[in-house]
Amino acid sequence: MARILLDRFSGYSARHFQKDLTAGVIVGVIAIPLGMAFSIASGVKPEYGIYTTIIAGILLAFFGGSRYQISGPTGAFIPILFGIVMTYGYQNLLIAGFLAGVMLFIMGILRLGSLITFIPRPVTVGFTSGIAVVIFTGQIANFLGLSGIQRHEDFLSNGKEILLHLSTVNLYSVTVALVSLVSILLMPRLSSKLPGALVGLVLSSLLAAVLFPEKTATIGSTFGEISNSLPSLSLPALNWETISHMLAPAFVIAMLGGIESLLSAVVADGMTGTKHNSNRELIGQGLTNMVVPLFGGIPATGAIARTATNIRNGAASPLSSLIHALVVLLVLVLFAPYASAIPLASMAPILMVVAWNMSERHVFVHILKSRTSDSLVMIITFLLTIFVNLMVAVEVGLLLAAILFIKRMSDVHxxxxxxxxxxxxxxxxxxxxxxxxxxxxxxxxxxxxxxxxxxxxxxxxxxxxxxxxxxxxxxxxxxxxxxxxxxxxxxxxxxxxxxxxxxxxxxxxxxxxxxxxxxxxxxxxxxxxxxxxxxxxxxxxxxxxxxxxxxxxxxxxxxxxxxxxxxxxxxxxxxxxxxx
Missing domain, CATH: 3.30.750.24 (STAS domain)
Structure with a gap:
């Protein structure tokens, strides 16, 4: 452990600390609304996403395999986590997250980091695009301020709920959502330093509080007040029956978490000219996901957008990840009561933009135009992610890809x-x-x-x-x-x-x-x-x-x-x- 830390911080100076401080503060500010939004979309309380952001940021700074990786809740997890909460409940989600951490840790110990990257591109593009559709459509109700909505696990039932309750559109919520959306879209053009998600969240929340208070659903009115302290350590109640039920969901979390983390690390390598350690990254993510559920947090993985932001703002070492976690902790302690007043309509555009950015629409269209067997694999994975679930989509996608690979190898023989x-x-x-x-x-x-x-x-x-x-x-x-x-x-x-x-x-x-x-x-x-x-x-x-x-x-x-x-x-x- 000491040798790893020495390697990561060798030649560290005050100038490097200044860069890490700047990057860490900026990424920490960005991570706050995202952590809450991802938690809400996953069907759990917003503070659980905050807990995850803090713990993941601290642990990955010491145990991760990439110098610049920022880990926390991500949009890719939303459909699978929401499905687990709906089917098994929040407590079993914690168990699934813990088991996923164990799996990731074992993968890293067995040096299987390179194997995860062998998952075919059409499969990853298919389920990523499918996840984006699920996230985007899942926020329509909050964007429009629909009332009486019941959330379901499957896509079609949720779509039916929206259609049945369109008459309950809340124009105040729509106004708040539009202000948030316009702010998110315009801020990158006006200033690269101020995060659009945070500006949109603050402006739209102030608008709702000043002009039409109590006219829109808020985090507090929906989920209760956000606590300004970390939860106490709590061990999940593990038994063989529960473990056997949660192994399959845990495996999907582990695979998705491993893929996202290593993709994020590869992006970081490309931006910095460095080389990550894939097995150490899996070990770090495994430890993180074993600890996070003990404090009530949801599964974490490498976050590509936050990692890229970390690098663009001059991060010099893993210390920026630690600083970003401490910034989130400080905001939680000082401003948690104010966060309870944030309208759900303010957060809906944040997730919609995240979904749009993660959809890989250009790659999707490119593969589709090729009209090959890869196109078929991608489309089937995409549709199964939307209309069935991510677990089935990944299994079927990998099976089809394997069959087609065998067929191609047979053809070249x-x-x-x-x-x-x-x-x-x-x-x-x-x-x-x-x-x-x-x-x-x-x-x-x-x-x-x-x-x-x-x-x-x-x-x-x-x-x-x-x-x-x-x-x-x-x-x-x-x-x-x-x-x-x-x-x-x-x-x-x-x-x-x-x-x-x-x-x-x-x-x-x-x-x-x-x-x-x-x-x-x-x-x-x-x-x-x-x-x-x-x-x-x-x-x-x-x-x-x-x-x-x-x-x-x-x-x-x-x-x-x-x-x-x-x-x-x-x-x-x-x-x-x-x-x-």
Whole structure:
């Protein structure tokens, strides 16, 4: 731990502290309205988001894998957290968050940080865009000030609620929301230093308090007064039945949290030219999410927008994360009673803008225009996120992506019969020179390309066995372009070798790459084939095969598959007898 801190703060100076102080204060101010908004949208009290922001900011400063990462509640979590609250309740949300933290911690310990980044882009774009739609539409009721609304877990029911209660539109709420929205959109053009979300929140709240008090729903009237102190430490009531019920939701939180955190760290790397430690980041996020529920907080992850803001404002070290957390704590202690008067309509535009920014609409349209199988995966993931839930969307998206990947790998696999091309000065083997009139009856030479795995092994076996049934004396497999061999491919290779030996034939292999060679060694197939039958160069394998020919069968043969064929075909009977 001490060594990690020394690495992170080596060469630290007063000038660096000044930069961290500026960045930390600005990000802390931005994080306050976002933390409350994300909590409300997730179906829990606004202060829980504040608690999460404080604890995550402190812990990630010491245990995270990125120097500039800002962690806390994010919009990506809203649909899954709201679904858990609706289905299992707030207390079980805390348990799911704790279990997700354990999973992330274990992933980091097992050094699985790089594996999370293997999730296909169409899947992440699909569920991110779907989440954006759910967040945006979920704020329509607050934007319009609709009354009598009951929140449901599924998208269609929530849409129906909005339509049924459109007659209850509150023009005061709409006015407040518009002031907030215009402020958020205009502030980046007027000043890059003042956060639009905070300005919109303050201006619209003052407008409501001065011009039409008690005309709009507020945080206090909906959720009660916000406490100005941190909650006491409370251990969740864990038992095997509860754990078994919450494992699936916890896994989705862990995967989503891991993906968001590592994406945010990658963004930070790109902006600063640094390199994060993905496994340490997972460990840090895991510890954070194990501690946050003990104080009533909701799950946290790396926040891309806040991390980028942190960097743009000159952050020099993880100390900026700690400062941002302390700023949020100070505001909570001093101004919590005032926050209770914030109208819900003031917060709705904040989440709508967050949803718009996270929608990745340009990438979505780009993938859609490609009209490939990736487009299909993205659309299905997108629709399932909206109309079913995020858990099902990710599972189905990954399954479809895996199936399509296997199909693509199978399509690139090729097994072709080849012979030397005499018109080429290097006499490279080619497929087109194999014809009905030029094909050696005793030596079959094949080029195998692409991974030899379960998705392609059956085609490989079918192609080769059709030749084996003709009982060639020697079968040569050129495998220099086979980067990967799994146990299914090994099984079929073993079967081919066995069938050849049954009728006195011999299998020769040339150009084996390291991974297939290791598989043959581990399974003992290299001994069955014979290490002497494994060649580096195809030319050496062909020379060995020609020395094993039944010369009697070569006499008079007009196929002339190899250079030596003319000589062997012209041998007189006595020389044939001598050769035998």
């Amino acid at each position: 090729a097994v072709t019969k080849v012979l030397p091309d005499f018109s080429d000065k290097h006499q490279k083997v080619r497929q087109h020179v194999v014809t009905e009139w030029r094909d050696c009856p005793q030596i079959s030479l094949f080029t195998v390309e692409g991974p030899l795995f379960f998705g392609a092994a059956q085609l490989f076996e079918k192609t080769i066995m059709s030749t084996v049934q003709k009982k060639p004396r020697v079968l040569i497999l050129r495998m220099a372009k086979v980067p990967y061999l799994d146990i299914t491919g090994e099984y079929y290779l073993r079967s081919i070798s066995h069938q050849l030996r049954n009728h006195g034939g011999l299998l020769l292999i040339s150009g084996l790459q390291d991974q297939p060679k290791r598989v043959l060694k581990k399974t003992g197939l290299d001994q069955i084939i014979g290490e002497a039958q494994l060649y580096v160069r195809t030319g050496d394998a062909i020379s060995a095969a020609i020395s094993l020919l039944d010369v009697d069968k070569c006499r008079g043969c007009k196929h002339f598959a190899f250079h030596e064929c003319k000589m062997l075909s012209a041998l007189p009977e006595k020389e044939v007898a001598h050769s035998n």
